[in-house]
Amino acid sequence: MTIGETRPPFSGPRDPGDAWAVGPDGTRMWGRFGSAGLLVVDPSRGVLMQHRALWSHFGGTWGIPGGARHEGEAAIDAALRESHEEAGVPADALEPLFTQVLDLGFWTYTTAVAWTTRAFEPAIADAESLALSWIPVEGVQDLPLHPRFAEAWPELKAMICRRPxxxxxxxxxxxxxxxxxxxxxxxxxxxxxxxxxxxxxxxxxxxxxxxxxxxxxxxxxxxxxxxxxxxxxxxxxxxxxxxxxxxxxxxxxxxxxxxxxxxxxxxxxxxxxxxxxxxxxxxxxxxxxxxxxxxxxxxxxxxxxxxx
Structure with missing residues (x-):
């Protein structure tokens, strides 16, 4: 899921974080404790992108796996959990590179970036994805991107291939x-x-x-x-x-x-x-x-x- 996401269907017990955060002007953002997403970078295959389900906000666009943080959960842990739940991404095949935080005051969205340490194939694990694909870095901008990810991508692109x-x-x-x-x-x-x-x-x-x-x-x-x-x-x-x-x-x-x-x-x-x-x-x-x-x-x- 991505910024301002439509609430997904639930099939089990809900965490208190699976709720709307409401701003002073009435703006609603999904994730009572904020949300987080994971951008996975593989040196030979590019970045892992999620073709978003049609029922979601900006459905049919491409973004990254993610969703609401649980109560007391660190942002990077939420990004890893959500990417595993949605795309079968194994945490033990990753090493973190950096995080970026969009802070709206009443709500935050954290983009966690990680490099792969071994090859793996993602797998659609819930109803949030139409497809999951490795996209070459230079080809990402050619996709119909979720608007918020499209705004963030140029800066992310400049940072994801080099470890400081x-x-x-x-x-x-x-x-x-x-x-x-x-x-x-x-x-x-x-x-x-x-x-x-x-x-x-x-x-x-x-x-x-x-x-x-x-x-x-x-x-x-x-x-x-x-x-x-x-x-x-x-x-x-x-x-x-x-x-x-x-x-x-x-x-x-x-x-x-x-x-x-x-x-x-x-x-x-x-x-x-x-x-x-x-x-x-x-x-x-x-x-x-x-x-x-x-x-x-x-x-x-x-x-x-x-x-x-």
Whole structure:
């Protein structure tokens, strides 16, 4: 289902969220606690699109699977649940990329974008779809799209094929807080890695990475230098595969610059953000087309913990 959806037929117990949200001017939107939809991107087949049932609002147009959030349910969980209920999308075949939120004050719609980690075929599982198809990215605009999805598509298209990268100057971020880190540099680095793993797994504020979105799941590269390299990489079985720990053989700044240069060398390069308050390093990476944020900005996110 999509923004402003007509209520679907129900065949079982209803969640309290399966109800209309009513705005101050009487506008009604489906989903008492908001709604969410899932845009699945497969690198070889394009995006998964839903040909919407004729009885629905703007029936016969194309959009993405989705529907009302349940009470207390996170938006991304709702998007995954609805896509499974409507299209048989397996959650274990996906990894999140970012979410965007349309906030009307009294109601929200969250578009969750995810990449496939393995191939699967969708299957119509309820009355909400006429068809489900993988559509090449360049062919989406040629479909008769649901008007709200058509409005969102140009911006989504520009973001769905590139995962952002966050490179962390560990020494600078650790040194941003005078908590006695100098007495145990490996221990301080290990604590930073643990904080990053927890927060990155839940998603980072997209604005931190310069993205016009709500939450993002970037690739994270943490550069350790000197004594801190003894912290070593985290247990990959327990950690997020999106966090890579680099033990610099020499200068951490030089290693960071080399990483930025390699990432920015490719056509269609992913957006790169470096977390450091070192002015010299920030200037060097800016010359290579990367943006930077201060160590304090990242520290604030880590201290606040994961987003709800």
């Amino acid at each position: 990268v966050l490179i962390v100057d560990a020494a600078n971020v650790v040194g941003a807080r005078p908590d006695g880190w100098w007495r145990d540099r490996p221990g301080a680095a290990a604590r930073l890695l643990a904080e990053l793993e927890q927060t990155v797994s839940a998603g980072l504020p997209a604005g931190l990475l310069g993205l016009d979105a709500h939450t993002a799941w970037p690739d994270v590269v943490v550069v350790l230098e000197g004594e801190a390299t003894a912290a070593g990489p985290p247990d990959r079985a327990a950690g997020t595969p999106r966090l890579d720990v680099v033990q610099a053989a020499g200068s951490g700044d030089d290693e960071i610059v080399a990483r930025v240069r390699a990432l920015r060398a490719d056509d269609g390069a992913a957006p790169v953000t470096v977390a450091t308050s070192d002015r010299g390093l920030r200037g060097r990476v800016a010359e290579l087309g990367a943006r930077s944020i201060g160590a304090g900005a990242l520290r604030e996110v880590l201290d606040r913990g994961s987003l709800s």
